[in-house]
Amino acid sequence: MKLILTFVAALLCVGTLKAENGYDLWLRKHPANAVTITASKQSAVLAMAKKELTEGWLGKAGANIKLIVKADKDIKGDGFKINGDVIQANNDQGILYGAFELLRRVQMGVTTNNVLSNPSYDRRVLNQWDNLNGSMEHGFGGNSIFWHKGKDSLTVTDAERSRWRDYARANASIGINGSVIDNVNASPMVLSTPYLGKVKEIAAAMRTYGVKTYLAVNFASPIKVGGLKTADPLDPEVIKWWHAKAKEIYAAIPDFGGFLVKANSEGQPGPQDYKRTHVDGANLLADAVKPYGGIVMWRAFVYSATDADRAKQAVTEFMPFDGKFRDNVIIQVKNGPVDFQPREPFSPLFGALKKTSVMPEFQITQEYLGHAIHLVFLSSLWEECLKSDTYQEGQGSTVGRVTDGSIFPQKYTAIAGVANVGLDSSWCGHPFAAANWYAFGRLAWNNTITSDEIATEWLTQTFSPLAPTDQSLSSSTTDWHNGFLLPVKKIMLDSREAAVNYMMPLGLHHMFAAYEHYGPGPWYAPKGVRPDWTPPYYHKAEAKGIGFDRTSTGSNAVSQYKEPLRSTFESVDKTPEIYLLWFHHVSWDHKMKSGRTLWEELCYKYQTGVNQVRDFQKTWDNVKPFVDSQRFADVQTRLMRQTRDAQIWKDGVLQYFQTFNSLPLPPEIERPITTLKYIQSTPPLNIK
Ligand code: GCV
Secondary structure, eight states: OHHHHHHHHTOOSOOOOOOOOSTTTTOOOOOOOOEEEEESSOOHHHHHHHHHHHHHOOSSTTEEEEEEEOOOTTOOTTOEEEETTEEEESSHHHHHHHHHHHHHHHHHTOOOSSEEEOOSOSEEEEEOOBOTTSOBTTOOSSSOSSOOOSTTTTOOOHHHHHHHHHHHHHHHHTTOOEEEOSOSSOOGGGGSHHHHHHHHHHHHHHHTTTOEEEEEOOTTHHHHTTOOSOOOTTOHHHHHHHHHHHHHHHHHOTTOOEEEEOOSSTTOOOGGGGTOOHHHHHHHHHHHHGGGTOEEEEEOOOOOSSSSOGGGHHHHHHGGGTTOSOTTEEEEEESSSSSSOSSOOOOTTTTTOOSSEEEEEEEOSOTTTTTTTSOOOTHHHHHHHHHOBOOBTBTTOBHHHHHSSSSSOOSSOEEEEEOOOOSSTTSSSSGGGHHHHHHHHHHHHOTTOOHHHHHHHHHHHHHSOOSTTSOOSOOSHHHHIIIIIHHHHHHHHHHHHHHHHHHSOTTOOOOBOTTTOOSBOTTOOOTTSOGGGSTHHHHOOOSSEEOOOOSTTTTOGGGGSOTTHHHHHHOTTTSOGGGHHHHOOEETTOBOTTSSBHHHHHHHHHHHHHHHHHHHHHHHHHTGGGSOHHHHHHHHHHHHHHHHHHHHHHHHHHHHHHHHHOOOOOTTSOOOSSOHHHHHHSOHHHHO
């Protein structure tokens, strides 16, 4: 922090901050000091490391930085050492990551001596849910940066190449080394030869920064692209087709990362269409990419319209196959057992699959957390998941440790984040949504780093004054720290709990309006829609009480957790209250630890959520002197919407539950400002 603060201190005069559109993310341009770089070898990736250091150096003027590619037993994978002005790594990629880390450390004013940094996961991968027509599934930062429709959809312009390089650079700066560039609801066309031509171009641009290209593939591609009659994974023609396709891909893209597959889930084709298994399907693709070092990320996000509790289905479907997948297959598991909700307990598949590689999947795009309208820092959610103890191999078997190779030997370790990146000038829509992209990368590199550290880093790099033209109205360095960094960091660190409070506190889940998953829709249950696609399936509100009984008297999902969690979740008294209605159906007058009844506590939580966002507004207004007008106004406007919509959540959900319990709002709870009828009759998009 020292250097920044000194720099800010030098800018004591009053001025206005230059408008910023957010395109430069946490890598904002600033005048650099002179530096000399020497490298032990030459390569394209090392050239990028040199360029970054030369253009971004804020350390001692005239410093001589040495880049040394040399094996070292302490350095693992893409890791590195930094000692003063020396960066050492096993490979060129490690040097690039070391260069970004050195720049970050100098900017933050923290030590650059005796640094050893090794990545938690080998493959740190973004999943773009980008459709080939340019739209994005739950993308709120504009259309796809990779795809667009029209006659020229396969021609590539220099502007596109440049955008892809900037994307890869941002990823490399936080250690992300792979991107799946199409939606998991995959179009078979991506594997057609013309599309592969474009994939080759994208791969070339991303390779500049060491970001590997992966493709999400449609299991029926042999039929749709290959013209075969079947996609049966045991059919010799199908096997031949996938092997030939892998050969074609690797001939064009020798460092191609591999495939991501959503099979037999939400209408996607898969091996079960041919009475085959996930093992048959995954191993078929794994064998095809194996000769080239490719991997297959096979998703465990499966559930069908059965009577079985949806939260149990992934375990039921995948556990029988433990140990049967090839070693280049990794089962990709969402953090919770249902679907990226504001809060879920961790998926019981973590740690349970002991002879199969498993990778966590987080959602960076805010499908269920307020889109690009709400300021929600998701690092807290992911940190909570990674630190959850599965107890599968004794105490301390956290989700992080059962997936990063610390406990189970995995040939490959990996982690995925569903990206929030699009064509918007600020990439992600909300200026603070970029913090979630940043946080994913930092946690993928180091799964024990705290959200507090990540927020400090991101805020410093994204908002601190950088150049004499960007003079702050503040008059001292302490002002920036106390007046901006601390209060805004508090907003970030409180924001996820605030969202849980005003959307779905105490273990409630999936109460969203259908399709967009933005506003409240706990009442949505039209005839003919599958029950598990309607919120009443999850909250089960009725006159006597509310919540999903997942104990042994109900769906018995608790049995999928290892002791002591199983008994903890089985007991209504021992279950942490944050998960109460996830595991238990309880009466409205159930006594909570606070002494309130459940109904009072629910009201109190919703009110707290609304109050928290109101406080965020006040805090943000107070930091105006420290932020350029463009980003200040943008965040201010979005916070206004967030507050209004938090209020709609509170009014909608509480009035809806009152239709079951007829209980009054406790005296200290604010009265609704919108009727239930209005909220129910207004399509969620209009409410937005
Ligand atoms: C890509 C949820 C989302 C879908 C998404 C799916 C998945 O159901 O609403 O849009 O599809 O998760 O993760 O496959």
